Amino acid sequence: MVPAGTAVAAPGAPAAGTGSAMAGAVPAGVRTRGRAYLDALLDGTADEPRCVGRLHLVGPTSWCPGQVVAATSFGPEVLLNFGAVFGGYIASLVDHFAGLAMLTVIPDGAVFVTAGLSVGYRAPLLEGPATIEAVVRSMGNRRAVVEVSFLQDGRVTSSGTVEQIIKNGAPQVDWTPARRVEDLVS
Template sequence: MARPTIADRYDEKIAQRMLDYSNQMPGLPAYLGVKLLRFAPGLLEAEADLVAQEATPSGNVHGGVVAGILDHITGAVVYPLIPDGHWGATTELKLNYISPITPEHLRAEASVLAITNRSAVVRAEAFQGERLVAAAQGTIAIVAPRTVVTGASA
């Protein structure tokens, strides 16, 4: 039996649910101003308004801000490709800072390079205007929901 392709795995309903939920999610994505814009099979487009981020003394945005954004979208892109109820956990993220990041609009894209039932390899890029400012590649573990056993004794 052939392994399912990324297009075979894609669930538009989960993608839409991710868009609806993620843009109201509290925590780090809200703090960083991350907005998920569009999913397609194995692809995610996002943006963040970095104007509210306090610049470093050199006038740039701290690299950890962009790391947080790219970590978020490399995980989020897998959700429409995995069974409902499963979740993604970053197990590795390698990041290259290519150009200084200024406190302005940031556009980011994530794409799934490979996926199995247990993990995915994802690439992400961040842009300011047409300028590539950072690139990342990560491994996302795909975790099944935990079954809680009740009434069991040790």
């Protein structure tokens, strides 16, 4: 587990702000509104968008530039009759964690939206402890790719890839209760 704000490179990924794969990322150590929001999530003071509570989306337990991790436990509220976590819920978490990972690298004055999402289900994700890891694999000025993995008992049960479209020069975003998408990307 990585403590909040600790600057380490994700396994297999370049460190945020280094190399051409992360050309648009904010360097480690720079304070942004997105990073402040992640810290507020960790200390329980963030005002989360209503959809997070409504969809029972879990939050992060740590972050570093380019990566967000959650150590969580899945309970009966997200299980199908035969005991596996509902695939649509997993897809929602893929999108959610991709967005949280983007907050670790997005500069102030830029916003992002999901342009594409794919999920692969390798094994049932069952009730009980699991880890969610989201890693920004590449980022430029207009596009980023984030990979999200679900691990349980030492194996990957599901993974997803999310393409994010970035708009620079957007109005300042406070990353608290959601604004209309049209206001962010128009």
